[in-house]
Amino acid sequence: MTDGAAQSSSCTMPPRRSLFCKYFATLFVAAVVPLILGAAVEASFGYRDQRRQISAVLQADARAASDRIEAFTDGIRDQLGWMVQLPWSAGDDAQHKIDALRLLQQVPAIVSVSLLDETGTERVFVSRLLLNRTGRGIDMSTDPAVLGARANKVWYGPVQYQRDSEPYMRIAVAGSLPAAGVAIAEVNLKLIWDVIAAIRIGETGYAIVVDDSGHLIAHPDISLVLRGRASSGSFGRIKHLVGAASGAAAITGDQGNPVVALSVQAADVGWTVIAMQPASEAFASIRAALWRSSILIAFGVLIALALAYWRAHRMSGPIKQLEEGVERIRTGQFEHRIKIFSDDELQQLALRFNEMASELAISQQKSARIERLKQFLPSQVAELVEHSHELLEGQRREVAVIFGDLRGFTAFSTRNEPDVIMAVMREYYEAVGAVTTRHEATLIGFDGDGVMLLVNAPVACEQPATQAVRLAIDLQMTVQSLAGKWCDAGHAIGFGVGVAMGPATVGTVGYDGRLDYTAMGAVVNLASRLCNLAKDAQILADPTIAGRVRDSVPLASLGQRTIKGYDQALEIFAVAPVDLPLKPPGSGQRRREKEPQDD
Amino acid sequence: MKRREFILLIGGGLAWPAIARAQGGAKLHRIFWVSTQSEPDPFLDGFREGMRALGYVEGKTVTFETHYSPGNPQALRKIVSELQRGDIDLVVSSGPATRVMTAVTDIPVLFALSGDPVALGVVKSLAHPGTNFTGSTFLSLELAGKRVELLKDIYPRLRKLAVFSNTDHPGEPLEWRATLESCRNLGVEAAYVPFCGAREIENGLMAAGKVDADALLVFPDAVTLVHRANIAEFAIAHRLPSMFGWSEYCDAGGLLSYGANQRTTYFRLATYADRILRGENPSDLPVMRPEKFELAVNLKTARLLGIDLDVSSILFRASKVIS
Numbered sequence: 001m002t003d004g005a006a007q008s009s010s011c012t013m014p015p016r017r018s019l020f021c022k023y024f025a026t027l028f029v030a031a032v033v034p035l036i037l038g039a040a041v042e043a044s045f046g047y048r049d050q051r052r053q054i055s056a057v058l059q060a061d062a063r064a065a066s067d068r069i070e071a072f073t074d075g076i077r078d079q080l081g082w083m084v085q086l087p088w089s090a091g092d093d094a095q096h097k098i099d100a101l102r103l104l105q106q107v108p109a110i111v112s113v114s115l116l117d118e119t120g121t122e123r124v125f126v127s128r129l130l131l132n133r134t135g136r137g138i139d140m141s142t143d144p145a146v147l148g149a150r151a152n153k154v155w156y157g158p159v160q161y162q163r164d165s166e167p168y169m170r171i172a173v174a175g176s177l178p179a180a181g182v183a184i185a186e187v188n189l190k191l192i193w194d195v196i197a198a199i200r201i202g203e204t205g206y207a208i209v210v211d212d213s214g215h216l217i218a219h220p221d222i223s224l225v226l227r228g229r230a231s232s233g234s235f236g237r238i239k240h241l242v243g244a245a246s247g248a249a250a251i252t253g254d255q256g257n258p259v260v261a262l263s264v265q266a267a268d269v270g271w272t273v274i275a276m277q278p279a280s281e282a283f284a285s286i287r288a289a290l291w292r293s294s295i296l297i298a299f300g301v302l303i304a305l306a307l308a309y310w311r312a313h314r315m316s317g318p319i320k321q322l323e324e325g326v327e328r329i330r331t332g333q334f335e336h337r338i339k340i341f342s343d344d345e346l347q348q349l350a351l352r353f354n355e356m357a358s359e360l361a362i363s364q365q366k367s368a369r370i371e372r373l374k375q376f377l378p379s380q381v382a383e384l385v386e387h388s389h390e391l392l393e394g395q396r397r398e399v400a401v402i403f404g405d406l407r408g409f410t411a412f413s414t415r416n417e418p419d420v421i422m423a424v425m426r427e428y429y430e431a432v433g434a435v436t437t438r439h440e441a442t443l444i445g446f447d448g449d450g451v452m453l454l455v456n457a458p459v460a461c462e463q464p465a466t467q468a469v470r471l472a473i474d475l476q477m478t479v480q481s482l483a484g485k486w487c488d489a490g491h492a493i494g495f496g497v498g499v500a501m502g503p504a505t506v507g508t509v510g511y512d513g514r515l516d517y518t519a520m521g522a523v524v525n526l527a528s529r530l531c532n533l534a535k536d537a538q539i540l541a542d543p544t545i546a547g548r549v550r551d552s553v554p555l556a557s558l559g560q561r562t563i564k565g566y567d568q569a570l571e572i573f574a575v576a577p578v579d580l581p582l583k584p585p586g587s588g589q590r591r592r593e594k595e596p597q598d599d
Numbered sequence: 600m601k602r603r604e605f606i607l608l609i610g611g612g613l614a615w616p617a618i619a620r621a622q623g624g625a626k627l628h629r630i631f632w633v634s635t636q637s638e639p640d641p642f643l644d645g646f647r648e649g650m651r652a653l654g655y656v657e658g659k660t661v662t663f664e665t666h667y668s669p670g671n672p673q674a675l676r677k678i679v680s681e682l683q684r685g686d687i688d689l690v691v692s693s694g695p696a697t698r699v700m701t702a703v704t705d706i707p708v709l710f711a712l713s714g715d716p717v718a719l720g721v722v723k724s725l726a727h728p729g730t731n732f733t734g735s736t737f738l739s740l741e742l743a744g745k746r747v748e749l750l751k752d753i754y755p756r757l758r759k760l761a762v763f764s765n766t767d768h769p770g771e772p773l774e775w776r777a778t779l780e781s782c783r784n785l786g787v788e789a790a791y792v793p794f795c796g797a798r799e800i801e802n803g804l805m806a807a808g809k810v811d812a813d814a815l816l817v818f819p820d821a822v823t824l825v826h827r828a829n830i831a832e833f834a835i836a837h838r839l840p841s842m843f844g845w846s847e848y849c850d851a852g853g854l855l856s857y858g859a860n861q862r863t864t865y866f867r868l869a870t871y872a873d874r875i876l877r878g879e880n881p882s883d884l885p886v887m888r889p890e891k892f893e894l895a896v897n898l899k900t901a902r903l904l905g906i907d908l909d910v911s912s913i914l915f916r917a918s919k920v921i922s
Contacts, residue, residue, distance in 0.1 A: 105916050108891060128892055129741045131748050131784060165726040165885055190890045226885030228726040 019319065023312035031304035032297075039293040043286070050286040054277065055248040058262035061199060062275035065207040066266045068195045069218075073269050076110065076171050076185055077154055079103055083183035084175030088117040093124055093134045100126040109191035111168070114184040120146050123181070140184075145172035149182045156269045159189065159211045161228040166190055167217050169269075190225065192218040205277030208254070212270050214239045224254070239263065239272050250279060318346040325353055334361035394507030399457045400468030400499065400545065401524050402441070403531035404432070404475055406449035407494030416491070424486060424493070425449075431478045439471040444518055450531075454519055457506040465501055465548030469575060472497045472539045473553075480537055494536025499575075500527035501544040529563045530572065539575035546573040628655075628688045628876045631706075632665040633675055633696040635767065636821035640667070641847070642693050642711060645862055649869025661876075668696075669796055675699045682706055689875055691868070694768060694821065697721060703731065707881040709872055710734035711864065713819070714770030716886055725886040733871060733881040735864050736888055737819075742844070743774050744781030746857050749894065750814050750842040751785050753855060753913045754906075759788045761812035761839070763803060763830070766793045768820040778816065797822045804833045812839065819844020819858060827851040835903050846895035846919050854900045855913070859889030895919035 083099055100113040104126060112127035120141025125133040140146050148155030149172035157170035167189040174182045192209065196218040199207045209218040214236025219225050234254050241251045242263040253259035253276055260283075261276035280287075318340045328336040334357055340350035406428065413421050432451050436443045440461070442454040455471065456464035479495040486493045504521030523542075530540040546555050554576035560569040632643055643665065647657070655661040664687075668674040679702045682690065690708040692700045697710040701721055708731055710716065716736055722728035725736075751757045762778055764771055775791065782789040790810040794803025800822060807815060815834045817823050823830060824847060831852030834841035843849065843856040867887050875881055896917045901908050914920065 101916055127745075129745060131744050131781060161726070163725050165724070166888065166890070188890050223885050226726060226887070227883075228885075230726060 020312050020316040023315050024308050027308035027311050028304050031307065032301050035297055035300045035304075039297055043290055043293060046286050046289055047283075050283060051248065054260050054282045055262060058201065058205075058248050058260065058275045058277065059264070061201045061205070062207060062262055062264035062273050065196065065199045065209075065275060066264045066273040068199075069192060069209060069266045069271065069273060070268055072109070072192060072195055073156065073171065073266075076107055076187060077173055077268075079107055079110075080113075080171065080173035080183040080185055081175075083113070083115055084173055084180040087175075087177050087179030088123065088181055096124045097126060097132065097134050100124050101132075103185075104128060107185075109187050109189070110185045111188050112186045114140070116140055116146060116182045116184070118179045118181050120182070143184075145170050145184050146174075146182050148172060149174035149184075150178075154268075159215055159217055161215075164228040164230075165226045167215075167225060167228075189217050190222060193220075193222050193225075196220060199275075201275055201277045202281050204281055205259075205275065207273055207275045208235070209266070210235045210239050210272050210274065212272075217271060219254075238274060238276075242274055243272065253278070314342065315346075318342060318350065322346075322349065322353060325357070329357055329360060332364075334358070334364060394505060396503060396505050397457060397460075398464070398502065399504045399506060399519050399523065400455040400464045400501040401504070401519060401527035402453040402455065402468055402472050402475070403498045403527045404451045404453075404472075404479070405496055405531050405534075406479075407496055407536045408492050409449040412491050412493055420491075424491065427482055428479065431482055432475065435471065435475045435478050439467060439474065441467075441471055442517065445516070452524075452527075454506070457504075457519060458517065463548075465545050466552055468499050468501065469539075469541065469545060469549045469553050472499045472541075473575060476537060476539055483536075496531055496534030496536060497539040498527045498530025498532070498534055498541075499539065499545050500524075500530055500542040501548070502526070502542075525565055526563065526570075529565070533561065533563075533572065534574075541573045541575060543571050543573070546571075626660065628661045629686055630661060630663050630872065631682065631687045631690040632663050633678060633690060633692045633700065634665070634667050634821070635675070635695045636667065636669060636693070636825075638665075638667055639825060640665070640821065641824050641861075642821060642865060645865030646691060646869055646872075648862075649866040650872065652866065653869055653873045655873075673699070676702070679703055689872055691872065697732075697734075700732075706731065707875045708732045708734075709868055709875070709881070711737070711868055712770070713737040713768070714740060714773060722886055725888070727882065728884065728886060729882045731881055733875075733884040733886055735868050735871075736886060737844075737859055737864065740770065740773055740777050742858055742892065743777040743818075744784075746816060746842045746844070746855075747778060747781045747785055747787060749855060749857055749913065750816065750840060751787060753896075753908050753910060754814055754840045755909055756907070757787055757813050757840075759790055759810070759812045759814075761790045761792050761807045761810050761815045763792045763807050763815060763817045763823070764794070765796065765800075765818065765820050765822045767796045767822070768818065771818065771820075774818055797825070800826050800829070804830065808833070808837055815839040815841040817841065817843050817848070817853075819848075824848070827853065831900070835900060838904050838906055840904060840906070840908065841900075846893050849895040849897045849900075849919070849921055852897065852900055854897055854904065856893070856895045858892060860891065860893055863891070864889060893918045895921065897921040 080103075083096070083103065096115050100115060103113055104110055112125065112130065114122050115124040117123050119139070120143070121139050122133070122137035123135065125137065145155055145157060153174050153176075155172040157172070159167050159169050162168050169187050169189055170184055171187055172182055172184040174180075196207055196209060197220045201207065206220045208216065208220075211217055215229055216225050216235045238251060238254060238261065242249045242261045248260045248262045250258060250260055253261070258279040259276040260279050261274050263272050263274045265271070266273055321338050321340060325336055325338045336357060337354045338350040340347045412424070428449070429446060432446075433443065436453055439455075440459065442457060442459070444452040444454050453471065453475075455461060455468040461467055476495060476497050483493050483495055500523045502521065502523030504519040504523050506517070506519045508515045508517050510516050526542055530542060534540040540558070541549075541555065549555070555573040556576055558572045558574050561572045562569045632646075634640060634642070636642070643663070647663070650661055651657070657663070666675065666678050668678075675696055676699055679699065682703055687706055690700060690703060690706055691710075692708060693711040697708070697712060698719060700708050700710075708721075710721065710732060711734055712719065714736065716722045716732070716734070717724060721732040722730055747760065750760070760782060762775065764775055779789050790812050792803060792807040792810060794800055794806070815837075817830055823843075824845070827843070827848045828851040831841065831848065834854070835852060841854045843853045844858040845861050846856050846858075847861060849856045871884055871887070874884065894913065894917045896910070896913050896919070898910065898920060899922060901910055
């Protein structure tokens with residue numbers, strides 16, 4: 001029992017937890033998943049919008065920077081255009097020189113200007129650093145600047161780093177008249193810094209300029225430009241990555257931080273303007289939105305946790321209570337009641353449970369009563385009382401009735417003390433009871449030294465006659481063995497049995513709680529009479545029994561006898577005495593002594 | 600103009616990362632200032648101003664330890680050993696002191712040179728110094744010839760030019776050679792008037808007065824800068840059109856000057872000092888060169904000289920006119 005309980009409790013523990021977990025998980029997931037899903041969708045859309053917006057802003061800024069750089073180079077180009085408006089004529093070198101000096105004054109980025117005549121010979125050279133020259137100088141007709149300018153009117157030279165540090169380029173412009181010659185300006189590109197540094201994208205974003213091969217031309221940190229070609233590796237990579245992307249590209253910037261960048265070509269000079277903004281700043285608003293969402297989600301998760309816990313607890317708590325209740329009922333505590341006030345099906349269930357418990361208690365009381373009843377009723381009857389009422393209903397059926405009666409009991413009882421009598425009676429009753437139980441007969445009752453047994457009622461059997469005869473034989477033998485013992489103790493007591501079979505009315509009679517099961521009819525009287533007729537150790541049977549058992553049990557006819565209460569004589573049979581055990585010596589004497597008294 | 604705007608304008612390209620970051624760090628930085636010039640030192644003042652503009656407070660976040668050894672660079676060698684004590688964050692040297700500082704290899708050294716730092720051997724290249732040295736070079740050498748030319752432009756009758764030079768200045772021979780070559784090209788006779796350091800300046804001027812020159816060219820350096828008023832006064836007194844290196848000379852009465860803006864140069868030096876103090880490696884900081892040159896002309900002096908000057912040839916090119 002204890003093992004079973006331990007086992008059952010160890011079995012019930014995990015499922016209880018799992019039910020709680022299931023409810024908890026389901027409720028939690030149901031609340032949190034839509035929340036997270038919603039936030040994720042919102043974030044992804046927000047990110048896309050933000051990305052598009054960043055692209056637009058960078059595009060605008062890069063375009064603006066590119067426009068400014070074009071304005072810078074266009075300004076130089078236009079200024080040089082002034083230099084080559086008029087054809088060269090003898091002696092106006094001085095005027096050209098003044099024009100060139102004024103150009104230097106006008107455009108700070110120009111370091112030097114060369115003015116060439118239509119043959120490509122240098123006529124005027126003015127510089128901020130070197131000595132000015134006028135008059136016919138070196139022949140530059142094969143210089144790429146001259147060739148380029150003659151071919152396309154305007155020529156932009158490649159970026160070159162003076163002493164591998166300062167970026168310079170040459171711009172050449174040819175006049176519309178070939179006779180006007182060519183003007184070549186050497187431009188210090190450090191001065192583009194003014195253009196680039198003025199561009200701020202957001203708070204910390206900036207623009208840089210690289211040439212076609214990825215060399216840095218302008219950067220807000222001019223020291224990077226001054227590093228010359230050596231620093232161009234990372235900028236070449238940035239140019240390549242940004243150029244390959246459509247729209248804004250998320251890359252690692254020149255300072256090693258993640259940036260969002262977009263490039264625009266400055267068409268004339270073939271440079272690339274790259275506008276970049278640190279990703280941290282560009283995505284600041286979306287990150288803030290994500291943070292807000294995260295906080296909301298965290299908040300929602302907490303609420304969902306609390307709610308799910310509460311709900312699951314509300315669900316599993318009563319179930320646990322019910323389970324405990326069942327366990328207590330199982331151990332017989334029928335007075336246990338479950339208290340659930342949840343105003344729902346669980347409360348209803350608890351109500352039903354309590355009703356069940358009270359009905360079980362009543363049922364248990366009944367059962368207990370039946371147990372007590374069994375002590376007084378034939379066990380078959382008791383069982384029947386317990387299980388079926390129909391069999392106990394009054395009904396007419398064929399039954400075998402067996403009567404047994406002690407011989408010489410009256411004399412014994414008068415001669416002996418009550419306690420001796422009670423001891424004999426107890427032995428006798430026990431023996432009779434044992435035989436009755438053995439043969440599944442119904443003990444109707446003891447009447448002093450007499451006993452009445454019933455076969456085939458209320459429980460039917462296949463061969464009532466045979467069973468009744470066998471019971472009679474067994475009863476006779478059992479009591480005779482007792483009688484032998486009593487005889488040894490000096491008590492001369494014998495035992496006779498009568499068996500009859502026939503229709504009788506069987507059923508319960510009595511009042512209120514005190515009920516008896518009995519049979520009524522001629523057959524009962526006949527059995528009783530036969531018992532009376534029977535001598536010690538004799539079993540008398542009526543013709544009906546005899547007719548039924550003749551084949552299996554040897555019988556001896558005793559001839560016609562007149563029976564009290566019967567109009568005509570009946571043939572009576574004695575169950576063959578051969579089956580009976582040998583009487584101990586002296587039993588004949590005892591029989592002889594007794595016979596007259598009982599008759 | 601507000602200080603911040605000024606620094607953005609002048610030193611912006613170099614100060615850019617520094618400005619991008621917050622002005623942080625309450626640490627007291629020790630800057631060792633070494634010079635072969637004598638006090639008062641206009642360069643130190645310019646540098647100090649630059650540091651102030653970058654948010655440094657003297658005595659609180661920066662302190663200067665100045666060491667002067669006028670006219671005697673060798674005397675500074677002893678100072679090098681003092682640097683070993685370890686609490687110096689940065690050395691700033693100007694002029695010949697830089698050469699002495701080559702012995703310093705573990706402390707960043709910022710220099711302001713008129714000559715070529717690669718030729719001096721303190722950096723490997725202008726783009727990548729590759730050493731603990733970086734700084735600014737004034738390109739005086741390249742401008743030396745240009746100054747003669749400008750002087751001839753304003754005073755076409757120039758035949759003999761007195762070249763007033765402090766021999767104590769590093770690169771001075773090179774500058775003299777460049778000047779001499781340019782004089783030859785322009786058909787001008789050069790009269791070399793050397794002097795050594797501040798003590799000799801009066802004697803130098805007296806010598807210059809005796810060479811019978813048409814004009815005076817003064818090499819820019821700290822000594823002549825300090826004594827610029829005297830020199831300008833001398834030039835006017837001797838009716839010599841004068842040419843100087845920096846516009847400060849013109850403010851003091853010099854006729855012409857052509858050169859980089861000193862203030863800009865020292866502001867830029869200050870931004871480099873700031874970047875180095877913030878942890879950048881000087882070997883990665885390219886040597887700076889000025890890209891804008893000022894031509895200043897003092898019309899008052901021109902009038903005082905009372906000689907026939909072709910001022911119109913200069914005026915339209917001048918970036919600064921004092922009248």
